[in-house]
Amino acid sequence: MxxxxxxxxxxxxxxxxxxxxxxxxxxxxxxxAAPGDSAPPAVLEVSPEPIVVRAGQPNDVTIRGTGFDATANTVTVGSVILTAVVSSRGGTVIALSLPDRVPSGGGAAPMLWSPGRYALTVSNGRGSSAPVMVTIQEPR
Incomplete structure (x- = not known):
């Protein structure tokens, strides 16, 4: 619209x-517009929390919220941007695999995540969610 x-x-x-x-x-x-049709996405829960990153393995993450598009969401976690992410359950659940590495600047190879807190947002044609902080940890 x-x-x-x-x-x-x-x-x-x-x-x-x-x-x-x-x-x-x-x-x-x-x-x-249908009720809630123009409301921007909202992230209510991210699991697991914390996200434990293991080298060579994608990390399955579930995002629960509202206002997600069926096929055209962009999920940003720190400097990682995932596009064309689908949702299920009427636009309330996104299940994705977070890569084990983040882009590096200057043409360097991607590097492993540094442990810490990162902003996660979901964006689509309705707008962008407020950032939710997620914790990335190394395996113990």
Whole structure:
């Protein structure tokens, strides 16, 4: 759905008669948003917490929340960006494999995660979630 820029008006909402007739004659219709349709994603839980990273093994992570797109989410954890991530259960669960390495700058080979706390966000066409801090640990 195309949204007006902030401060601009929506033709479908501001005009009652002229624009709908014009849009109808052009074959365009206004679509009403379903409840919660335009709410940005929200991350409610990430598991496991902490995430234990082992070299050579992907790490299965489950993100629970709301407002996830069925097929077009971008999950960011620190400097790792995963695109086209799918969700299930009506846009409330994302299951993914977090790589064991993070990109390095200057053409260097990817390196293992450094233990610490990293911001995780989920973004899609509705916007971006507030960052949730996750802990990355090395195996013991």
């Amino acid at each position: 195309i949204r007006p820029a902030p401060g601009r008006f929506s033709l479908c909402r501001r005009t009652r008669w002229i624009v709908p007739v014009l849009m109808l004659s052009l074959g365009v219709a206004c679509r009403r």
